[in-house]
Amino acid sequence: MIPYSRQQITDSDIAAVVSAIKDDILTGGDKVGEFEQAIAKYVGVKHVVAMNSATSALHVAYLALGVREGDEVVTTPITFAATANAALMAGAEVKFAPVRFDGNIDENALASLITPKTKVITAVDFGGNPVNLDAILKLAKQRGIKVLDDASHALGSSQGGVKVGAKADVSIFSFHPVKPLTTFEGGALATNDDEIARLARLYRSHGIAKKRLWDSDQSVLGYNYRLPDVACALGLNQLKRLDETIAAREKIAKFYDEKFEKNPYFSTVKLPSDVVSSRHLYPILLFRQFWCAKEDIFAALHERGIGVQVHYKPTYKFSFYRERYGDISVPSAEDFYAAELSIPCHQCMSLEDANFVADALFEVLKSFDTPQGCRV
Template identity: 60%
Template sequence: MITYSHQNIDQSDIDALTKALKDEILTGGKKVDEFEEALCEYIGVKHACVLNSATSALHLAYTALGIKEKIVLTTPLTFAATANAALIAGAKVEFIDIKNDGNIDEKKLEARLVKNSTDIGAISVVDFGGNSVEMDEISNLAKKYNIPLIDDASHALGSEYKGKKVGSMADLSIFSFHPVKPITTFEGGAVVSNNKELISKIKLLRSHGIVKKRLWDSDMIELGYNYRLSDVACALGINQLKKLDHNLEKREEITSFYDKEFEKNHYFSTIKIKDYKKSSRHLYPILLFPEFYCQKEELFESLLHAGIGVQVHYKPTYEFSFYKKLLGEIRLQNADNFYKAELSIPCHQEMNLKDAKFVKDTLFSILEKVKKGYCG
């Protein structure tokens, strides 16, 4: 099975883990600081806090911003954690529709802010598939209305926007180190920022809100959590980060092949990355034309049967039964249509061009056999 994404674990990772496992300290040691410093250097920010998941990172980012009882404006086209973490932090969520590239529509975001901005606690955007949002426009809106901006860049470590690394432009930016993401620490995440005060608050909450005073004495000054990332996981993260740019080049080779081979086909469109952006290529989404919407399940099953591991990114968050109970029925046309159209096909550094050609040939072969027909 060629999976839609895959971790890259080689002997250098195994060696780094083995060495870390032999150290005296397995958690709460120097590797945590080293990983945070390496992330800061790579992204181009001053401060970082690594945690046990991107969900924890989101939760503490929202909490540090003090968004309780306020509204978080976010995208529905994301993993549920983007909205869930806001609710856990005591906020309300409101979904803004997307554009055809899967990213939040900055014009619709502006229209919502013009309507009323006094009750907004944060804007939380997602760089879908590794393709940056239009950060200039969104950042300007956040500054104009004096609203904190969170960039959920879980897909986008290594991505760039106008020459700047994604993660360096928002008030707080989130990264994920789940195995399907650009680098992995098994599970893990991070918050990065140029705001020392916010990161200090997040680091306090990461470990129970406890501060050391002297010798054995400590004090709990906030109600915090156990969201720590171990030294062993950080040792893997440090080594993974060293390989990131090389692995992104390999992903780019696969996507360049796809872009060329899929140009002007009769079945689907692809998402074009603008010249002033560089994507981590976490995903390679194809968007089926409407006449194939109703055949998507058949196509999905046929591809799996052929050994091609596809996935769908994402079911809009408001479609989950929990959110229907919370918010009622919501319809956002672009997000609804994107969900009907989207399939993520294999694209990762463990593939070669032979694998990509197999995916392309098999995809077209199955699509040729699928009967067209608009949903009745």
């Protein structure tokens, strides 16, 4: 099976982890700070706070931005559930915005969703393709709202030479194994704001800070969201070859771009010339006549060893959110969900693998290309 994404663990990664395991301090040691500084330098941001997951980083980001009970967060429904869940964990309610053709939040639809209760707009760089953050930041500044960039997919992405993670009030990254850089599990918060960084470090570790000698003080209700040194050692080593990893993913993506040009079954997402994507995902968008057969197409591809996935079921369609908010419909999100398949695209693939995926995809879709199509 060729998965849609996967980690790559090298001998040098293993050596880095083994070396960290042999250290006297396994958590809260020097490797954490080294990793944070290395990510900060790579992204071009003042502060990075490493945590045990991107979900933890999201939760802390909302808290550090001052989100509390009674506030609202506007975000995209085309994302992993943690983007909205963490806002609820901080006490807010969530409003879901429409999305564009590429799966990113529609910046032109945000103004109508803002109310006096809106505290934060949370964007997601879907698949590694940078969101139109400049437009969102302009609107947010006009309305006195903070912007959180959920860049879980986008470490290493850039637009106009500026790395994703350097512009928003707060950005977060994910180091899950399917991402181009992994720390087993892990995430990080990035910001240029000194106070947000100070609060993030407090929330990460029980809300406790040392005063002097053995004496410490707890000033906020915090959590145990720390990332251990062993994980940071792996991340540090993987960071050394992140650009190489992204370039390998880009090679596969470029092959697909050419192979899929003007095909009769689906469209692809075309990136602007000034964009570098991490290529966390390579989404294809099935034409409407295939939507009703999507489950069968998915199964047929898996039977052929093609590990496609779907990103994402709109968050508001989960039973938890239906019970909380009732029936919600965001047509652009539902159309995207109906159309989207993520096909394999990662650094462990060869061009032969990519050609196998493309040929199998065409073969399967041709078998489902009936004149009657789907009645939707």
